[in-house]
Amino acid sequence: MFKKILIANRGEIACRVIRTARRMGIQTVAVYSDADADALHVREADEAVRIGPPPSSESYLRGERIIEACKETGAEAVHPGYGFLSENAEFARALAAAGIVFIGPNVEAIAAMGDKIESKKLAAKADVSSVPGHLEPLRDSDEAARIARGIGYPVMLKASAGGGGKGMRIARNDQEAREGFRSAQNEARSSFADDRVFVEKYIEEPRHIEIQVLGDAHGNVIYLGERECSIQRRHQKVIEEAPSPFLDERTRQAMGEQAVRLAKAVGYRSAGTVEFIVDRDRNFYFLEMNTRLQVEHPVTEIVTGLDLVELMIRIAAGEKLPLRQEDVQLSGWAIEARIYAEDPFRNFLPSIGRLVRYFPPEGAGIRVDTGVYEGAEISMFYDPMIAKLVTSGPTREAAIRRMRDALDAFHIRGVSHNIPFLAAVMTKPRFVEGRLSTNFIAEEFAGGFTGADLPAADVSQLVAVGAVVQRRVAEREASISGQLPGRGAKIDESWVVVLGEEQHEVRVTREGGLYLVASDVSRHEVATEWQPGNPLLHVTIDGNPSVWQIEREGTGFRLFHAGVSSLVRVLRPQAARLLALMPVKQPPDLSRFLLSPMPGLLVRVSVSEGQEVKAGEELAVIEAMKMENVLRAERDATIGAIKAKAGDSLAVDQVILEFQ
Ligand code: ADP
Numbered sequence: 001m002f003k004k005i006l007i008a009n010r011g012e013i014a015c016r017v018i019r020t021a022r023r024m025g026i027q028t029v030a031v032y033s034d035a036d037a038d039a040l041h042v043r044e045a046d047e048a049v050r051i052g053p054p055p056s057s058e059s060y061l062r063g064e065r066i067i068e069a070c071k072e073t074g075a076e077a078v079h080p081g082y083g084f085l086s087e088n089a090e091f092a093r094a095l096a097a098a099g100i101v102f103i104g105p106n107v108e109a110i111a112a113m114g115d116k117i118e119s120k121k122l123a124a125k126a127d128v129s130s131v132p133g134h135l136e137p138l139r140d141s142d143e144a145a146r147i148a149r150g151i152g153y154p155v156m157l158k159a160s161a162g163g164g165g166k167g168m169r170i171a172r173n174d175q176e177a178r179e180g181f182r183s184a185q186n187e188a189r190s191s192f193a194d195d196r197v198f199v200e201k202y203i204e205e206p207r208h209i210e211i212q213v214l215g216d217a218h219g220n221v222i223y224l225g226e227r228e229c230s231i232q233r234r235h236q237k238v239i240e241e242a243p244s245p246f247l248d249e250r251t252r253q254a255m256g257e258q259a260v261r262l263a264k265a266v267g268y269r270s271a272g273t274v275e276f277i278v279d280r281d282r283n284f285y286f287l288e289m290n291t292r293l294q295v296e297h298p299v300t301e302i303v304t305g306l307d308l309v310e311l312m313i314r315i316a317a318g319e320k321l322p323l324r325q326e327d328v329q330l331s332g333w334a335i336e337a338r339i340y341a342e343d344p345f346r347n348f349l350p351s352i353g354r355l356v357r358y359f360p361p362e363g364a365g366i367r368v369d370t371g372v373y374e375g376a377e378i379s380m381f382y383d384p385m386i387a388k389l390v391t392s393g394p395t396r397e398a399a400i401r402r403m404r405d406a407l408d409a410f411h412i413r414g415v416s417h418n419i420p421f422l423a424a425v426m427t428k429p430r431f432v433e434g435r436l437s438t439n440f441i442a443e444e445f446a447g448g449f450t451g452a453d454l455p456a457a458d459v460s461q462l463v464a465v466g467a468v469v470q471r472r473v474a475e476r477e478a479s480i481s482g483q484l485p486g487r488g489a490k491i492d493e494s495w496v497v498v499l500g501e502e503q504h505e506v507r508v509t510r511e512g513g514l515y516l517v518a519s520d521v522s523r524h525e526v527a528t529e530w531q532p533g534n535p536l537l538h539v540t541i542d543g544n545p546s547v548w549q550i551e552r553e554g555t556g557f558r559l560f561h562a563g564v565s566s567l568v569r570v571l572r573p574q575a576a577r578l579l580a581l582m583p584v585k586q587p588p589d590l591s592r593f594l595l596s597p598m599p600g601l602l603v604r605v606s607v608s609e610g611q612e613v614k615a616g617e618e619l620a621v622i623e624a625m626k627m628e629n630v631l632r633a634e635r636d637a638t639i640g641a642i643k644a645k646a647g648d649s650l651a652v653d654q655v656i657l658e659f660q
Contacts, residue, residue, distance in 0.1 A: 001317050002026055002076045005103065007045070008066045009081030011371035012388060013293070014041035017079045020309040029073045031066060033059035035379045040371050047073055054381045060084045063091040067098050077101035077316055079309070083383070086292040087114055103316040105215075105291045109266040113289040117160040117198050123286045126265040128258045131277070131285040133200025144181035145174040147199055154202040157181050159188030159195075165235030166191050170202050203285065205437040206277040208232065209244050211259035212300045214311055215268040216321045223256035224304050225330045227296055230436040231425065233348070238441070239425060240296035241335040242303045245396060245434030251282050262289060271297070271312050277438075295338070298367060298390045302334035333399040334392040337407070341384040343416035344449045349598045350384045350624050353377070356414030357535070358386075361406040361547075365392045365399070378415050380600070380624055386417060396434065400426060408547040408561055411535055421449050423563030451564070460522040461541055462559065462566055463497045463504045465548060468515045468526045469537070469557055470495060470570035471508045476532050496576035498556070498569040503576055592640075594631060594657045596650040600624030604646045605657065611639045620656050631656070 004027040007014045018028045018041065030045035035054035042048040049069040052059035059065070063085055070078060078095060080086035080103070089111040092102045104110070113119045117137065120130050133151060137160065138144045148155040148171060157180040159167025167188040169180030181197055189195040207230045215221040228244035229237045247255070259274035273294050275287040297308050315321070342348045358374040370387035378384055389410065391402035407423045425431055428444050474491050497504045506519045515526045527540040530550075537548040537559075549560040556569035571579065596602075603621040607613055613633045620631045640658035644650065 002101070002313070004029060004046075004073065004075045005077045005079055005313070006031065006049075006066070006070050006073065006075035007041070007079050007081065008060070008085055009079075009083070010036055010039060010041055010060060010382065012369045012385065013081035013295075013371070015044055015371050016369050017081060017309050018044045020307055021079075021313070024310060024313065026313070029069065029075045031060070031069055033381070035377075035381050038376070040373050040376065049073060054379070056084065056381065063088070063094055066091075067094060067100065070098070070100050075100070077103050077313075079103040079312070080292065082292050082295055087290070089114060101316050103270070103312050105268055105270040105272060106266075109263075109268045109272070110291045112266050113272075113291050115160055116158060116162060116288055117196065119288055120286065122265060123262055126258075126261050128262045128286045129284065131200040131203065131287070134198060137196035137198060138181060141178035141181045144197070144199060145177040148177040149174065151199065151201050153177075154204070155199050156202040157184045157197055157199050159184055159192060159197055161188060161192035161194035161196065163192075165232075167197070168235060203277050203279050205439060206230075206279055207244070207246055207436055208237075208275065208287075208438055209247065209255070209278050209284070210273050210275040210294075211255050212294075212297070212308075213259050213263045213268065213272050213274060214308075214315070214321060215263050215270065215272070216315045217269050217318055218320050219264075219267075220321045220324075221260045221263045221268060222321060222323070222325045222328060223259050224300050224306065224328055226252060226255065227294075227299055228436065229296060230438050231431075231440055232438050233441050235438075237296065237338070239335065239337050239422070240299055241333065241396070241399070242299040243330060243333070246278065246282070246436070248282070251278075251284065255284055258286070262286070270315055271308050295388070296336050298369060298388060299334040299336050302367070302390065302392045303330045303332055304328060305331075332392055332394050333396045334390055335396075335399045335403050336388055336390045337403060337422045338418075339386045339389055339410065339412075339422070340418045341378040341386050341415045342418050343598075344418045344421035345451065346416075346597050347448055348418070348421075349629060350380075350627070351378070351416035352380050352384070352599055352624070353415045355386075355412065357411055358414075359411040359535070360387060361389070361409035363406075365402045366390070366406050367392075386412065386415075397432075400432060404562065405547055407563070408549070409536060411549055420451070420563035420565070424449070427562060459499065459502075459504075460519070460524065462499065462568060463506060463519060464517040464522075464524040464526055464541060465537070465539060465559060466497045466499075466557065466568035466570050467495055467506045467508045467517045468528060468539070469530070469550065469568075471510070471515060472528070472530055473532050492572065494573055496571050496573055498571060498576065498579065499566065503579075505573070592659050593655045594619055594659070596622060596644075596652060596654045596656055597631070598622065598624050598629070598650075599652050600629070600650055602644050602646055602648045602650055602656065603628060605642055605644070607639045607642075607657070609639055609642055613637055613639060622650065 006029040007017045021028045028045040030041045030048040031051045032042045033054045051065045085091040089107050092107045095102045123130050134147045154172045157169045167184050169184045171177040171180040184197045185195045209226050209228050212224040226244050227240050227242045229240040231239035273290040276284040278284045341351045343351050355376050360368040367390040393399040404426050493507050504519050509516045517524045530537045537550045551558050559566050600622040603623050605620045606618045615635045617633045622629050638660040640660040642657045643655045
């Protein structure tokens with residue numbers, strides 16, 4: 001076995017690999033860019049080597065620099081994680097030439113599977129069912145339309161070198177096929193420096209289901225069941241689970257056997273994933289093979305009880321697979337949600353900054369894979385993933401219930417995050433029933449995500465929680481106010497809970513450890529040990545435990561639960577009566593300004609002073625997290641003063657221009 005390995009990656013996956021290596025008694029070397037000098041993976045590794053400035057192209061993507069780092073530290077093998085150099089055949093070849101082991105597949109498999117056209121040809125040869133299509137690069141848009149017609153609409157135009165959901169277009173007629181060809185080609189050229197585009201049938205309402213395979217250097221290949229990854233936003237996975245709620249045993253086995261056949265056809269060694277799309281009738285079609293560890297591998301680890309990183313390391317060291325196909329047992333259910341630093345209320349714009357508070361949930365059936373810590377920085381240079389939250393249980397229902405509670409308890413402040421959105425997905429009846437497709441998010445959140453997608457807060461529960469919180473604060477004040485014996489502070493029982501415009505009169509009494517909250521419309525029994533100042537509030541309402549997050553806001557509290565944020569104020573009856581007489585503060589009118597929705601670089605201002613614009617017209621372009629974000633006019637308007645210029649670094653909410 002290796003004595004020392006280097007992890008050519010960062011973030012949660014670097015930490016994940018380090019964890020297993022340490023358990024196996026293997027020394028670890030981290031590499032880092034200047035932006036990551038204080039990152040968690042650097043702290044957790046036994047040694048760390050600086051490899052360059054922040055941009056990936058000057059650090060994590062520099063194969064030769066990583067090989068040097070191996071030589072400097074005496075690392076015998078490299079685990080590439082996912083992304084970066086993980087599917088780079090050139091890098092694997094260079095490692096081999098330097099006498100360093102690549103903890104991943106054989107070079108031929110990476111090369112053969114790195115190209116969608118080539119891998120589909122290989123799949124056809126290995127008798128693996130593929131999406132009907134035309135496996136040659138299209139010459140021009142006329143040919144695209146002609147062949148698309150032959151296949152039958154709808155079709156999908158795809159960049160052969162594509163990845164990460166880029167370079168794909170759906171077309172439903174000749175005109176869309178021509179346009180789709182051109183835009184897929186442009187995107188392919190700029191993203192992958194390879195403009196080959198091909199066309200295949202578009203499978204309607206498909207599910208994305210993938211098979212985990214594992215092969216060793218002795219010709220053994222097995223499959224470890226499937227993962228369903230149909231919950232996607234713009235062809236990128238958001239939530240994954242194992243097993244799939246859709247597959248029956250027969251389909252699972254047929255898919256598994258085809259995946260193994262394909263892996264054997266390329267002499268596959270290491271962990272890999274064969275992706276399929278599955279139609280309504282459980283017909284399945286090969287999409288592509290990922291020749292690396294996937295982001296969503298933990299759900300497979302949980303249902304199989306295996307450590308995939310350990311197996312990858314053992315296979316790379318030449319060991320035989322320790323189990324045969326018939327030894328693979330699947331049990332229970334696991335769900336993974338990707339927690340991103342992005343603002344779901346602002347069209348998922350990336351959010352960067354310091355994690356002022358970071359307190360992940362803990363407990364049975366909860367696994368959090370993360371690469372950050374409280375006080376760490378989410379930088380603009382890399383993928384804005386904060387953590388992967390994985391929950392499990394004996395059934396899908398149990399895993400979902402745990403996921404809801406774990407999302408409620410995940411405490412993150414300082415950057416925006418997508419937890420409200422994930423919580424909203426978890427409450428959708430269609431999700432709970434397992435009626436998934438890759439269109440799920442587009443259909444269930446048709447107008448984009450707004451708070452309105454969240455289930456209405458249960459007002460009577462909110463009132464009860466607010467009242468009990470106030471009562472706990474009052475009890476605490478009474479206990480520390482130094483009362484004379486026999487003259488204990490009196491704790492008021494009558495309160496008014498104010499929620500927006502509504503006022504609810506309640507009586508809160510205490511019987512032992514239980515609070516009774518009675519209003520004119522409801523009655524709840526609430527138990528809690530919460531102490532003022534604690535951001536997490538564990539309560540049992542009428543026997544049902546739940547987790548809320550709480551923070552002071554002005555004279556009230558803000559409560560977060562199930563993705564919903566509510567401001568609650570609890571007043572004495574007299575104060576509540578006077579409240580009605582208070583003037584209402586009007587929020588400032590910001591509609592006259594175009595504000596930067598995120599921190600980033602102003603690439604261009606597309607309008608000039610005095611110009612009239614129509615709704616939808618481009619006003620400015622901001623680059624953040626390597627993505628260009630176009631800001632458009634929300635309505636017809638005339639441009640007034642322009643307050644920023646191309647090249648400026650913008651803060652969030654900074655004024656870019658005014659409207660007249
Ligand atoms: P990438 O390599 O960019 O991830 P994939 O080929 O794996 O691209 O496809 C990503 C996603 O796009 C799939 O999970 C699926 O949702 C959708 N997709 C791809 N091909 C098709 C198709 N022929 N029909 C329907 N959906 C497709």
